[in-house]
Amino acid sequence: MKNIITKVKxxxxxxxxxxFISSVxxxxxxxxxxxxxxGIDWIFHYNRFYDAAQQIREGNLQYFVSMYGFSQSGRIVNALYGPLFAYFNGLLILLFGSWLRYQLVSNFLITFLSSLSMFALLVKSKVRPSISILLxxxxxxLYTVQAWSFNQHFTAWGAVIIPIGIFAATKFLEDGNDNERKNMLMLSFVVTLSIQIHVLTTLFLVIILSVFFIIGIIISRNRVKLFGWVVKAALLTTFMTANVWYPLLETNIExxxxxxxxxxxxxxxxxxxTLFNFPGYITxxxxxxxxxxxxxxxxVKNNLLIRLSTILSFILFILSTxxxxxxxxLNRFPSIAIIQLPSRFLLPAIVLILFSLGLTIETMLTEEKSNKIQQVTLYVSLIFLTFFGFLLHHKTADKQANIWTSDDVYSRNSNTIxxxxxxxxxxxxFRKENSMDTPLEMILKPTSDYVPLKNEHLAKSKDLHPYYEYREAIFNNPLNPKITKSVQNRKLNLEWTLEETEEVLLPVFVYQRTELVLNGEKLEQNDFEVNNIGVLKVHAKEGENILTMSYKNSILFYYMNQFHNYYPLKTLDGAIVVNGTKKEPPHMLQFVCLLGQ
Incomplete structure (x- = not known):
């Protein structure tokens, strides 16, 4: 009991x-x-998570195509966009049973975990707890963290990851560090976590890691050792993320x-x-x-780590503005358009400036001869900024709450229906008494990411209007009132009745590995057509029609998934075979194996 009281104190x-209290x-x-x-992105992500939740609820686990979300259209999203994190959010939805409860919990989690992540970075870097907690x-x-809460911007989850990534990056500068295995595992863990949650966040993380690594190689007296454990971390990460990069590679090739x-x-x-208004602006x-x-x-006297973090933070800050x-x-290098929004550079810039600020203040308080007035001024400044941050947050919370009570209800744009x-x-x-797909059926948005185009030339065609074609084929399809959809044995069934034989456009997408059975007969490639964005066209008979759609995973994907699940564990001190006895993998790994079958 005494030990417990000591720990609590x-x-x-x-x-x-x-x-914890602050996050509440x-x-x-x-x-x-x-x-x-x-916000702007809620429809897209809530469809993803609802699909994952229903898969778990009904036991119809389908790693690739959406059979519940996205109007049960059979499109591929989660497999290319943080699949395991989608299932994690699906579990939260099942546990808490309503969109309000889910949103409160997910908003709390990103707030608590991001703050905890920053606190761990600072404390592990030997910044005193009083300064670490304020920062x-x-x-x-800040909105860079709360963008998920207010607008469901998925990049905000990087706020949890990037502080851990920066701590891993600092190990590149520690010449003579003997914790090679520990550093390798930490680096692999943070990059794996980033890829599993949000691939684009990994881009910004890799930029930071690369800068620290280059400096580390330059100053290191043991470059071979440093290079060696970084390569090992990269290989381990490759195995641990095969469930993400291989589906992305396979579906893009096919x-x-x-x-x-x-x-x-x-x-x-x-x-x-802007001085006061956000989101979307520097406050x-x-x-x-x-x-x-x-x-x-x-x-203040500063070292290489402080200088590097400060310079890099200012560069990223300028890139965001x-x-x-x-x-x-962009005119010279069109491929950088993949970044989409320059504002995304602000998150890593803020993490780095808080990190370098914490290190600088600690140096000032420890090594410099700062007087009481300087110390009090610093603490008062940080307390004031933190308090002002809370005020701005609550101002934005009130503003977003007013949208909910207004005639708009949600943040709208020209593509929302x-x-x-x-x-x-x-x-x-959205009330808990209703099915959780009710708002997803009442509020629609034709996001055309990753839909399968009819041919490769359409990708560069100015005549292609994917949002319009998506809306007309999926949402405004004249056959929708006649179609009944159900999911059984990991297959999506569509049933409808026609008064005469005719060609119909069905509201489902067809990929290379999509398998179709119409009225008991398997359809081959020449038995059907698709429109410009891959929506199915078939000749249906008079009377009752039944289409069964499924997705056939490749054998290579299955083995890559096994490799992803078992190989990293076998490399870490025999986690699969211990003392000659074969052990079962953790439940999450069994779950991923099942998805890949």
């Missing part, structure tokens, strides 16, 4: 408790109003997938300065962090 335990406080507006925040709380209030939205006006989506709090670090580094001429670079304009009905559709 420890600074670490108290700090984690403060982070940041959700207080939503808790009180019982409103949902429905961590401030971090959790199909003419339509790329996600490419931003051809990146200058227009770069950030600009006074963010600017103050960069200004404070700029001032401190001029007068209109100060950088993105469109000129509502089956009713009655705002009360839209709000009622």
């Amino acid at each position: 420890s600074p670490m335990f108290i700090s984690i408790g403060i982070i 406080v940041l959700q207080i507006v939503q808790i009180q109003n019982k409103n949902l925040y429905l 961590s709380l401030l971090y959790s209030t 199909n003419n997938l339509l790329s996600p939205w490419l931003n051809l006006d990146m200058d227009g989506t770069a950030l600009k300065l 006074l709090v963010v600017l103050a962090l960069f200004f404070l670090q700029f001032i401190l580094i001029m007068f 209109k100060l950088f001429s993105w469109n000129e670079i 509502s089956t009713t304009e009655n705002s009360n009905q839209l709000r009622e559709s």
Whole structure:
């Protein structure tokens, strides 16, 4: 009992408790109003997670195609967009049973975990807990973290990952570090986690890791050893992420997938300065962090780690703003359009500036002869910025809550479709008494990412309007009122009745490995057609028709999944075979194996 009391009184335990309470406080507006925040991307991600939840609920596990979400259209999304994290969110949906509860929990998780991640980075880097906790709380209030809560921007989950990644990156600079295996596992873990959650976040993480690695190679006295454990980490990561990169590779080779939205006006989506309003802009709090670090580094003794982190943070900050001429670079290198939004550079910039600021303050308080006035000024400044961050957060929370109670209900754009304009009905559709797919059927958005184009030339055609074709073929399909859909034995069934024999456009997508059975007869490639975006056309008979759709996983995918599940474990001290006895893999790995079958 005495040991327990001692642990409870420890600074670490108290700090984690403060982070927990703070994370709850940041959700207080939503808790009180019982409103949902429905931003630009909620339709896309909630369809993904609902599909995963229903697969688990009904036992119809299908790794590739969506048979429940996305209007039961059989399109591939989750397999290419963080599959395991989608199933994690699906589990949360099943556990909490309503969209409001799920959103409260997921918003709390990203707030708590991002703050905890930043706190761990700072404390592990020997920044005192009092400074670490203030910077961590401030971090959790910023829009770069809360973009998931308010607008369901998936890149915000990088706020949990990038601090861990930076801590792994600092190991490149530790010459003579004997913890080779530990460093390898940490580096592999953070990159694997990033790939499993959001592939684009990995791009920014790799940029940071590469800069630290290059500097580490230059200053290291044992370059071969450093290079060796980094290569081992890369190989381990490759095995651990085979369930992500192999489906992405296979489906792109076998199909003419339509790329996600490419931003051809990146200058227009770069950030600009504003004092109080966000989301989407650099606030006074963010600017103050960069200004404070700029001032401190001029007068405080600093080391290579502080200088490198500060310089890199300022470079990434500039890349996120209109100060950088993105469109000129885009004209020369069109492939950078995959970044989509320059504002995404702000998240790693903020993590780095908070990290370097924490290190600089610790240096000042420890090594420099700072007087009491300077120390008090620093603490008051951090407390003020944190408090101001909370105020800005609650201001935005109130603003988003007002959208929920307005006639709009959710953040709309030109591509969003509502089956009713009655705002009360839209709000009622999210109540726990209704099926969780009710709002997904009432509010629609034709996102055409990864749909299979009829031929490769359409990808560059100016005559292709994928959003329009998606809307007409899937949402406004005249056959929709006549079709009944069901899922059995990992197969999607469509049933409908016709008064005469005719060619019909069915609201399902067909990929190279999609298998179709119409009225008991398997359809070969020459037995059907598809429209420009891969939606199925068949000749249906008079009377009752039944189409069964399934997806045949490749044998190579199955073995790659086995490799992903077992090989990394066998390389880590015999996790599969222990003392000559074969052990079963963890339940999550069994789950992934089942998905791959």
